Amino acid sequence: MPYSYDDQNIFAKILRGEIPCKKVAESTHCLAFHDIAPQAPQHVLVIPKGAYVTYDDFAQNASDAEIADFTRMLAKVCAQLGVCPTEGEGGYRLISNAGPDANQEVPHLHVHILAGTNIGPLTAKRT
Numbered sequence: 001m002p003y004s005y006d007d008q009n010i011f012a013k014i015l016r017g018e019i020p021c022k023k024v025a026e027s028t029h030c031l032a033f034h035d036i037a038p039q040a041p042q043h044v045l046v047i048p049k050g051a052y053v054t055y056d057d058f059a060q061n062a063s064d065a066e067i068a069d070f071t072r073m074l075a076k077v078c079a080q081l082g083v084c085p086t087e088g089e090g091g092y093r094l095i096s097n098a099g100p101d102a103n104q105e106v107p108h109l110h111v112h113i114l115a116g117t118n119i120g121p122l123t124a125k126r127t
């Protein structure tokens, strides 16, 4: 069953201001906020304001302006968190779960920024 956008998802409600979030940064096309259940000392979610379900949906269907803004927002938040290796800082991991095989919980595109400690192996081994 293909994913389609459901505007009742929790991040759509955050974008509409129906439920609160701990905002980190906002731009024309995106919002960044702290994950409610952090999996690392620093755990921020970056989402586009547009109705995109997954990264592939966004990359195929968003405008160049939305894609540029999203990419710059990831960099801005990493700089704000003080985790950019190019600045001699400790680093971070970006994760974007898409669909059932990745256990995507919220069907609105989001990139997790995980940082603040060694994040460990890339995935649990599934071979």
Ligand code: 5GP
Binding pocket: 010, 021, 022, 033, 034, 035, 036, 037, 038, 096, 097, 103, 104, 105, 106, 107
């Ligand atoms: P996914 O598994 O879809 O990649 O990740 C969804 C993330 O959204 C999870 O890390 C979860 O903790 C986070 N999350 C779920 N509900 C809320 C919420 O209401 N507020 C915030 N800030 N994060 C949420």
